[in-house]
Amino acid sequence: MNVKQGVGAQVIPIGKRLTFRILLMTAIGLLLTLAAIAYTLLLSWQLEGGGAAINEAGSLRMRSYRLVQLIGHPMPEYSAPRELAEFDRVLQDLQQGDPRRPLFLPQTEAIRAQARQVDEVWENLMRPELEQVMRLAEGEKKQQALDIYLKKLPSFVDSINRLVSLVEVELAEKTTWLRLCQTALIFMSLAASVALLYLLYLWIVGPVTRMRAGIAKMSQDELDVRLPIESEDEFGVLAQAFNQMADHVQGVHRTLEERVLEKTAKLQAQNHEMSTLYEIAGFLAGPHAIEELCRGFLHRIMLRMHADGGTVRILDKHSDNMHITVHEGVPDHMIEQEHCIKKDDCLCGAATQQGVILVRDFRMLDQQKRYRCAEEGYVSLAVFQIMARDQVLGTFSLHFLKERLVTAEERRLLETLGKNLGAAIENQRLIAKEKEFAVSHERNLLAQGLHDSIAQGLNFLNLQVQMLDDALKRGDLVEIADISPLLRAGVQESYEDVRELLLNFRTRLQDSNLEGEMRNVVAKFQRQTGVHATIDFRGNGARLAPEQQLQVLFILQEALSNVRKHAQAGQVKVEVENERDFSLRVMDDGAGFAMEDAQSKGDGHVGLRIMQERAQRLSAQFDIQSQRGQGTMILLRLERTERMVA
Known part of the structure; x- marks a missing residue:
């Protein structure tokens, strides 16, 4: 059975979820704590307001006697009317309260009744007497009225004292309640902490400990271990999933050897x-x-x-x-x-x-x-x-x-x-087609070379032999003597052409050393013709690929062959520049020729066409510059984009 599917398929009722119970317990504790704190704050506020009321009520006694003193002996900084107005204000604050200070009397029936009695005595007895005294001029009548006020004053002060006493008693009770509430908060905190620890152990620590013990036993190959399912919350689901996993592992372990053999064979x-x-x-x-x-x-x-x-x-x-x-x-x-x-x-x-x-x-x-x-x-x-x-x-x-x-x-x-x-x-x-094409192409070049040299030489010898035959029939010894050197020279030139062709088509690079092979070709040309020839290498670019090196060497051989046959030069200069681009220049100071004549000959100038075809195989630029009497320059340029990796 798939453990993951088993866990996911079981839906836990919200009332039994561990998260819901933790949140509910936290919310109840928070509400109780907030209620207790709010009640203590209310008691503190009431105590503060009652204390201010005691102070104000106590000040009424002092103000009552001060009024008598001010009437009999006026003072510059105090006046009887002002003190009377202040007395009225304090009495009004006691009746109505002032939440901003705060100041208010406790809301008990005895205190409210005593406060009303103080107010009625003041308004009905004390204040009229005092106002009458203040209206009388100095004399016997004023003194008599003042004596009457003084006789009534102790009774009025006693009523104020009773009000203060009642407020003090009420505040003492509230102080007791405040202390009891604070003590209850302490015990509630201790009880909540103990309850929280117990519930955490019961809901979380205990199940986690049992699960860890089960996992430890599983790791020690005790595959028959199972966890008790003691609840229907998340840990109960996890315990059930653990048991399913243990069943699956135990089942897999029974067939493990077969599976290993199967996997090994596969x-x-x-x-x-x-x-x-x-x-x-x-x-x-x-x-x-x-x-x-x-x-x-x-x-x-x-x-x-x-x-x-x-x-x-x-x-x-x-x-x-x-x-x-x-x-x-x-x-x-x-x-x-x-x-x-x-x-x-x-x-x-x-x-x-x-x-x-x-x-x-x-x-x-x-x-x-x-x-x-x-x-x-x-x-x-x-x-x-x-x-x-x-x-x-x-x-x-x-x-x-x-x-x-x-x-x-x-x-x-x-x-x-x-x-x-x-x-x-x-x-x-x-590969076979490529070899066939390469052989065909080289045969074509060989045929062109034979046509350009051997065929023309044999044609010349054929004409000379015919002329010799006619001279023999006529017995013209002088003409025979003239023809004989020509025949010897033609045979020698054809022999040299054959040797040069064999040399060109047998040429192979040794270890891709293009510079050494080109120097050998130039040295051999100078040795065979007697024409002064130099070669100059410049640049440190990479080597050309072997196929490209071989074609460059063939072009150089063909260019020097044309110089030997046609240029009548006294000096030949070869320049090779190998940078990112590769270039070859072959220059001579020979007779030169007109480019129009070379183009008009067409296939008759086979050597130039062979060099052009080899340049095309290289994908290189090929150019010939020549004028009569000013020599010839052959230029081969292979750009970096056409170079092959050696």
Whole structure:
């Protein structure tokens, strides 16, 4: 069972979720704490307001006696009317309260009644008497009125004292409640901490400890360990998932050896497949002929697949014939019958259109149709295409004397190897065409060289021989004496041309040392002709590729050959500059020629055309500059974009 699916499929009710319980416990504790704090703040505020009320009520006693003193003995900084107004203000604050200070009387019935009594006594008895005293002038009547006020004053002060006493008693009770509330907060904090620790242990620490112990036992290969499911919260789900995982691990452990053997066998098969692919791909990458490629390929495939026979057939697209190129393990008379057949006459040919053909058992096919493989005793057959660039080049077949099932991995491997064989065959065909083209091109250059030198020399000798024959018939010894040196010179020149051609076409670079070979060519030219020749190398660029070096050397040889034949020069200078671009200059101080004459000769000036064709093979720029009597310069320039890596 999938543990992850088991955990995810179970939905925990919100009331049983651990997160919900923690949040609920936190919210209840927070509300209780806030309520207790709010109540203590209210008590503190009431105590502060009651204390201010006690101070103000106490000041009324002082103000009552101060009024008597101010009436009898006025003072500059105090006046009786002002003090009276201040007395009224304090009394009004006690009645209405002032939240800003704060100042207010406790809201008990006794205190409110006593406050009203103080106010009524002041308004009905004390204030009228005091105002009457203040209106009378100094004299006996004023003194009598003042005495009456003084007699009533102790009773009024007693009422104020009773009010203060009541407020003090009330504030003492509130102070007691404040202390009790603070003490309760302390005990609540302790109880909440203990409860929190207990619940955390019960909900989190205990389950985590049990789960850790279970994991430790599992790590010690005690696969029969299981966790008790004591709750329906997240830890209960985790315990259930742990038990499911333990069941799964225990089940897997029982079949572990079988799985290891299975995986090992599969890994060995994959390694064998990769080694086969690398081995055959390495063989196909070698320089082998097509028949050798097919034979080596077939032999290795048969060993890999344990086949009893096999063939490689190449398709002739022009005639749709299938030709057996190589075979192994197949009877000779079967090869004789099928060495060349139409692609629709057998399964091997049909695979060129249908793709892979696999026959597990010929006995299960249509018995009325003839299968040569079945007639030879083969039971199974596997045919795969040989492909290159999405083109079918042929097929290869594997024959089995016993029933053989080709697996998907083997089929994929054989299809890949068929493409590798096709690419190798196509590469060999391209290499053969390239060699054929190179040989044809060199033969063309050789023919042009023969035409330019030997053919013209032989034509000259033919004319001289005809003239000699006529002179012999006439017995003209003088003409014979004139013709004989010409014949000798013509034969000698033809001999030198042949030697030069052989030298040019036998030229090979030694260790890609272009500079050394060019110096040898210039030195040999100077030694054979007696013409002073120099060569100058400049630059430190990279070496040219061997093919490009050889073409540059041929162009230099052809240029010096033209100087020897036509220039009548006294000095030749060769300059080579090898930087990012490569350039070759061959300059002489000979007779020169008009470019119009060279162009009008066309094929008659074969040497120049040979150099131009070689320059084209290099993808280089080729230029000739010459004037009569001013020598000739041949320029070859190979730009950096056309240089090949050596």
